[in-house]
Amino acid sequence: MTEPDGAANRADLPGRVALNPVHRDFFAGGAGEERTLRRNEEAFAQRWIVPRVLRGAGARDLRTTLFGTDLTMPVLIAPTAFHRLAHPAGEVGTARAAAAAGTIMVLSMAATQPVEDVAATGAHLWMQVYPQPDEDFQRHVVKRAGAAGCRALVVTVDSPVLGRRERDRRHGFRDLPAGFACENMRDADGRLRDIAMDPALSWEHIDRLRASTGLPILLKGILHPQDARLAVEHGVDGLIVSNHGGRQLDGALATVDALPAVVRAVDNRIPVLLDGGVRRGADVVVALALGATAVLVGRPVIWGLAAGGPGGVRDVLETLRDELDHTLALAGARRPADLSADQVA
Ligand SMILES: Cc1cc2nc3c(=O)[nH]c(=O)nc-3n(C[C@H](O)[C@H](O)[C@H](O)COP(=O)(O)O)c2cc1C
Numbered sequence: 001m002t003e004p005d006g007a008a009n010r011a012d013l014p015g016r017v018a019l020n021p022v023h024r025d026f027f028a029g030g031a032g033e034e035r036t037l038r039r040n041e042e043a044f045a046q047r048w049i050v051p052r053v054l055r056g057a058g059a060r061d062l063r064t065t066l067f068g069t070d071l072t073m074p075v076l077i078a079p080t081a082f083h084r085l086a087h088p089a090g091e092v093g094t095a096r097a098a099a100a101a102g103t104i105m106v107l108s109m110a111a112t113q114p115v116e117d118v119a120a121t122g123a124h125l126w127m128q129v130y131p132q133p134d135e136d137f138q139r140h141v142v143k144r145a146g147a148a149g150c151r152a153l154v155v156t157v158d159s160p161v162l163g164r165r166e167r168d169r170r171h172g173f174r175d176l177p178a179g180f181a182c183e184n185m186r187d188a189d190g191r192l193r194d195i196a197m198d199p200a201l202s203w204e205h206i207d208r209l210r211a212s213t214g215l216p217i218l219l220k221g222i223l224h225p226q227d228a229r230l231a232v233e234h235g236v237d238g239l240i241v242s243n244h245g246g247r248q249l250d251g252a253l254a255t256v257d258a259l260p261a262v263v264r265a266v267d268n269r270i271p272v273l274l275d276g277g278v279r280r281g282a283d284v285v286v287a288l289a290l291g292a293t294a295v296l297v298g299r300p301v302i303w304g305l306a307a308g309g310p311g312g313v314r315d316v317l318e319t320l321r322d323e324l325d326h327t328l329a330l331a332g333a334r335r336p337a338d339l340s341a342d343q344v345a
């Protein structure tokens with residue numbers, strides 16, 4: 001997706017603030033040569049929809065239910081870090097747009113505003129966490145998210161170590177600037193912790209997390225069908241096929257290429273979601289036809305936030321909704337569930 005570049009023709013957008021180029025590269029960039037980052041979008045561009053005709057489909061119905069929450073469309077907001085670097089409205093601004101659009105926002109563990117403030121917008125929230133080796137602290141974060149009203153946990157499992165983002169290295173960008181903090185990384189005494197990434201974590205960590213909370217748990221960052229099977233065996237409630245928007249393992253499989261095998265392995269036992277490279281309604285249709293229950297968008301939301309605050313995010317979501325509705329009509333489907341894998345070539 002084209003990045004906002006501070007061009008003058010965007011100055012008319014309400015709430016727009018110029019994006020610091022270092023922060024723009026943080027949002028836009030991926031790991032290594034950014035092969036996976038590019039491939040996520042290219043893989044969608046190489047999928048072709050085979051429409052069905054004369055099905056009397058009528059007006060579309062995009063509604064979707066996930067773990068008891070009704071959404072107006074199968075497009076969610078992926079967890080992304082540091083929204084206050086994109087716009088002063090921060091995660092609260094993004095959540096206002098999610099509430100207005102009737103979808104779920106997945107709040108990043110690296111959010112720059114407290115989950116309680118974000119939840120006060122009335123948006124449906126899920127909380128994303130990187131599994132923390134200090135399990136007492138992790139339970140504290142999970143409890144706090146639940147108390148604030150988050151309805152599910154998204155556990156990101158593709159980050160045993162942080163990806164090498166060369167744009168950030170060139171800029172020397174390592175951390176949030178002064179005056180910003182990961183507000184949901186405070187311990188019970190209010191002290192800030194760093195987000196830990198730990199290559200020693202295993203399925204036992206997920207088992208203990210599973211036993212410690214009644215919230216539905218989704219694993220984010222699944223690409224291999226065997227991991228999908230293991231997730232089901234370990235009592236996980238949902239999967240997100242993701243390569244972290246190409247920010248972790250450069251060279252990892254594109255998500256739409258990974259989706260069919262994961263869907264087969266899961267065999268309808270739990271919902272399978274996908275993120276990475278979803279930019280248009282046609283991409284959503286392809287993912288749904290290949291068996292995803294819903295998709296999430298990452299960078300488009302950030303660009304909307306940077307360009308226009310909550311209204312900019314709303315524009316991004318409503319554009320995706322319109323395109324999805326239109327593409328479904330042209331594909332001969334009334335509901336997402338009417339699509340089938342034989343409609344993708
Ligand atoms: C700037 C940025 C920050 C991100 N931060 C997180 C994060 O804190 N936790 C997480 O699980 N994923 C994070 N992701 C990955 C997204 O959740 C998602 O997998 C990815 O952005 C989807 O790809 P897309 O940007 O092509 O839509 C981040 C992605 C970006 C671009």
Ligand SMILES: CCCCC(=O)C(=O)O
Pocket residue numbers: 081110195244247
């Ligand atoms: C330590 C938080 C990193 C967030 C991020 O940039 C990502 O997950 O891609």
